[in-house]
Amino acid sequence: MDQLPARDPVSGPRSLLDRLFDQGLLVRTGVDGLYGRSGEFESVVEAVDRIATRLGAGDGAESLRFPPGMSRPAFERSGYLKGFPNLAGTIHCFCGNDADHARLLACIEAGTDWTGGQAASEIVLTPAACYPLYPVAAARGALPEGGLLFDLQSYCFRHEPSLEPTRMQMFRMREYVRMGSPDQVLAFRELWLERGTAMMRELGLPIAVDPANDPFFGRAGRMLANNQRAQGLKFELNVPVNSEDKPTACLSFNYHQDHFGTIWDIRQADGEVAHTACVGFGLERITLALLRHHGLDIEAWPDAVRDRLWG
Ligand code: ATP
Numbered sequence: 001m002d003q004l005p006a007r008d009p010v011s012g013p014r015s016l017l018d019r020l021f022d023q024g025l026l027v028r029t030g031v032d033g034l035y036g037r038s039g040e041f042e043s044v045v046e047a048v049d050r051i052a053t054r055l056g057a058g059d060g061a062e063s064l065r066f067p068p069g070m071s072r073p074a075f076e077r078s079g080y081l082k083g084f085p086n087l088a089g090t091i092h093c094f095c096g097n098d099a100d101h102a103r104l105l106a107c108i109e110a111g112t113d114w115t116g117g118q119a120a121s122e123i124v125l126t127p128a129a130c131y132p133l134y135p136v137a138a139a140r141g142a143l144p145e146g147g148l149l150f151d152l153q154s155y156c157f158r159h160e161p162s163l164e165p166t167r168m169q170m171f172r173m174r175e176y177v178r179m180g181s182p183d184q185v186l187a188f189r190e191l192w193l194e195r196g197t198a199m200m201r202e203l204g205l206p207i208a209v210d211p212a213n214d215p216f217f218g219r220a221g222r223m224l225a226n227n228q229r230a231q232g233l234k235f236e237l238n239v240p241v242n243s244e245d246k247p248t249a250c251l252s253f254n255y256h257q258d259h260f261g262t263i264w265d266i267r268q269a270d271g272e273v274a275h276t277a278c279v280g281f282g283l284e285r286i287t288l289a290l291l292r293h294h295g296l297d298i299e300a301w302p303d304a305v306r307d308r309l310w311g
Pocket residue numbers: 128158160166167168169171173212213214248249250251252253280281282283284285
């Protein structure tokens with residue numbers, strides 16, 4: 001098993017990212033945080049995804065899969081731009097005529113900016129797997145007595161280029177989302193905190209559960225972040241991957257209170273605004289944590305870990 005370097009291995013000559021490239025587990029595209037994945041890498045991602053399915057089997061979650069883009073009006077209403085304008089990714093498309101086309105090609109030819117004529121389309125990139133869900137749930141009317149539970153998985157986009165392999169611009173998030181009363185959603189979060197912790201231990205990963213906050217943008221964001229932390233709204237399951245000093249959040253547990261319920265007018269059966277919570281599994285991050293701790297040769301991983309994943 002390789003040793004965790006004491007600090008900041010990312011800037012070293014053979015960083016974890018370099019070694020993942022050397023090994024062919026991740027494939028360079030020329031953009032930091034945007035990588036191809038090998039079949040081997042994917043086999044781990046899929047195994048982790050299956051464990052998440054097994055852990056939730058029996059809860060009666062409704063499975064939904066959205067593509068990695070969502071409606072722009074829904075995105076605008078979700079409030080994402082208030083908190084994270086710097087992370088959002090929008091899809092722009094060419095909507096011009098022949099003359100505009102000629103201008104575009106001339107720019108490419110000259111190596112100048114060709115994107116001026118691109119117009120915002122009706123689609124934005126999904127920032128977290130649960131964002132496309134809320135309007136869909138809201139459109140169904142008030143929640144049933146027991147609330148609702150969903151199972152999601154999506155590629156997500158965040159504009160946060162990095163040399164840490166764990167901070168990708170496009171990555172997959174597996175989520176369970178609970179909607180209902182505060183008691184219902186808090187019990188859900190508690191249950192998944194236990195399940196997630198047990199899963200990571202069984203995978204032989206050293207973990208710490210820590211209170212966390214989202215990186216809300218700007219000065220107003222600092223207050224939101226402090227508030228989120230003080231109220232214990234977000235917890236993360238952290239594993240040292242890039243360094244011991246700055247462990248990586250591999251699973252997150254978020255209590256949104258009535259944030260999405262109010263925005264989307266999702267009601268409980270008794271007419272009160274619904275509360276929501278979600279648990280997010282970072283599929284690439286868990287895979288990278290396994291590679292970091294059990295080595296880059298997946299065949300040589302401990303039997304107990306391989307059994308958990310593929311047994
Ligand atoms: P971090 O604090 O490291 O930025 P986060 O708080 O932004 O993480 P969430 O928004 O809670 O993460 O997303 C849910 C899960 O998705 C995280 O627990 C993590 O495993 C994964 N994740 C988040 N951002 C990335 C990323 N840039 N690349 C890969 N996985 C990510």
